[in-house]
Amino acid sequence: MIPDTFDYSAPVTLTEAIELLSSGAKALAGGQSLIPLMKLRLASPQHLVDLSRIPELSGIREENGVLHIGAMTTHYEIESSMLLRSACPLLPQTAGRIGDVQIRNMGTIGGSIAHADPASDYPAALLALDATVRIAGAGGFRTVSYEDLLVDSFLVALEPGEVIVDIMAPVDPPNTGTCYVKAPQAASGFAIVGVAVRAVKSDGVVSSARVGVTGLAAKPFRARSVEQALGGTRGTDADITRAAALVGDGVDANSDLHASADYRKHLAEVYLRRALRAALI
Amino acid sequence: MKKTITLFINGQRYSHEVEPRLLLVHYLREVVGLTGAHIGCETSTCGACTVLLDGKAVKACTVLAVQADGRFVTTIEGIAANGSLDxxxxxxxxxxxxxxxxxxxxxxxxxxxxxxxxxxxxxxxxxxxxxxxxxxxxxxxxxxxxxxxxxxxxxx
The missing domain is CATH 1.10.150.120 ([2Fe-2S]-binding domain)
Incomplete structure (x- = not known):
């Protein structure tokens, strides 16, 4: 279980990292997905660029109602951030369910979303939060919605030479309810299905609902039919049951030895009901 | 191409030239000679290789030795102070x-x-x-x- 040989650089500036990545090197974040793949020789990059020594890629801050989370911020830092726990509790709740404590100590949010494992936890939360992602490349910076970054299983819309700088999510407005729940695969902890909800109520009526679903399909997605069904209701148990039943409609669900497509859809509905009840009732 | 790394392990400074692909657990066991971190599953599952990196528990089978350059490592050999158990x-x-x-x-x-x-x-x-x-x-x-x-x- 030893990786193939490779060259290694640990630049301290973003410019230097982008130069190296533009010449075909592969980015190394926390390594908690990449190193296992390299040990199995499923990936054999010739040159790794360790992003951990670049200061501007780390840390969590708030600016004008927007939270900025550096790409190299670890799951543990997100899980334990007092700022996020009060301003955006969905992210710490989600980060705290990833893998185990050792993995959360090393693994990073930027690495996780760039790897784009369809059973990873963050996508559900980031979709429910309408998160955006700032990306740096040789031509400067660009910002895309997290939803647009997702292309397919293990594939995101990053060009060669580009690197994720930070992830942005809004501070929760008053009367926001959020929840992430998942059916974990027993051995790995990855989500067979994971559902994140962010709902805002005003005058007792659901004024905005966002539902992100991971694990169910090749690409994590926003369950827009569920969101629409909830909007304008009072978010009662009956409203929740009716809306959650729509989550699997028209979805080409994953099927593997852990769960068939039909069972995954069933789990998605059950877990979505739980998440909605926690967020709304 | 080999890299020179310097680590502070159990309070002692170590400097070696290593291949970038060398895993931290192999570095500790085979280069430094500290065999307390065990190699179990080798797939980041079992935790037998856990060491503290800057005070945080990590699986040393899933960390490259070069990632630990300049950092503090605590292994099981380093926690009994002056011969009395932690x-x-x-x-x-x-x-x-x-x-x-x-x-x-x-x-x-x-x-x-x-x-x-x-x-x-x-x-x-x-x-x-x-x-x-x-x-x-x-x-x-x-x-x-x-x-x-x-x-x-x-x-x-």
Whole structure:
């Protein structure tokens, strides 16, 4: 279980990292997905660029109602951030369910979303939060919605030479309810299905609902039919049951030895009901 | 191309030229000669290779030695001060928290970090905190007892 040989650089500036990545090197974040793949020789990059020594890629801050989370911020830092726990509790709740404590100590949010494992936890939360992602490349910076970054299983819309700088999510407005729940695969902890909800109520009526679903399909997605069904209701148990039943409609669900497509859809509905009840009732 | 790395392991400075692909656990065991971090599953699952990197528990089979350059590493060999056992080691002994002992170094280091973050953990917090360490002998109950005993001892 030893990786193939490779060259290694640990630049301290973003410019230097982008130069190296533009010449075909592969980015190394926390390594908690990449190193296992390299040990199995499923990936054999010739040159790794360790992003951990670049200061501007780390840390969590708030600016004008927007939270900025550096790409190299670890799951543990997100899980334990007092700022996020009060301003955006969905992210710490989600980060705290990833893998185990050792993995959360090393693994990073930027690495996780760039790897784009369809059973990873963050996508559900980031979709429910309408998160955006700032990306740096040789031509400067660009910002895309997290939803647009997702292309397919293990594939995101990053060009060669580009690197994720930070992830942005809004501070929760008053009367926001959020929840992430998942059916974990027993051995790995990855989500067979994971559902994140962010709902805002005003005058007792659901004024905005966002539902992100991971694990169910090749690409994590926003369950827009569920969101629409909830909007304008009072978010009662009956409203929740009716809306959650729509989550699997028209979805080409994953099927593997852990769960068939039909069972995954069933789990998605059950877990979505739980998440909605926690967020709304 | 080899890289020169410098690590501070159990309070001592080590400098070596290593291949970038060398895993931290192999570096510790084969280059430095500290064999307390065990190689179990090699797939980032079992936690037998757990060491503290800058005080945080990590799986040394899933960290490159070059990633640890310039950082502080604590292995099981480094926690007994002046020949007397650390509180968690002592509690594992008293509570019979091991049989074969293979998982023990990783368990103890993860438990130490758990207690550093949460000095009075509930049973649920202990079980959640040790999720990344597998034991195939004891069934965990004695391990949980030991962590609780260590917590109450350090609270004395």
């Amino acid at each position: 509180a968690v080691q002592e509690a594992f002994w008293n509570e019979h928290a091991l049989q074969c002992g293979f998982c023990t170094p990783g368990m103890i280091l993860t438990a130490k970090q758990l207690l550093a973050r949460e000095p009075n953990p509930t049973e649920e917090q202990i079980r959640h905190g040790l999720e990344g360490n597998l034991c195939r002998c004891t069934g965990y109950q004695h391990i949980v007892n030991a962590v609780q005993a260590a917590a109450s001892r350090s609270g004395d």
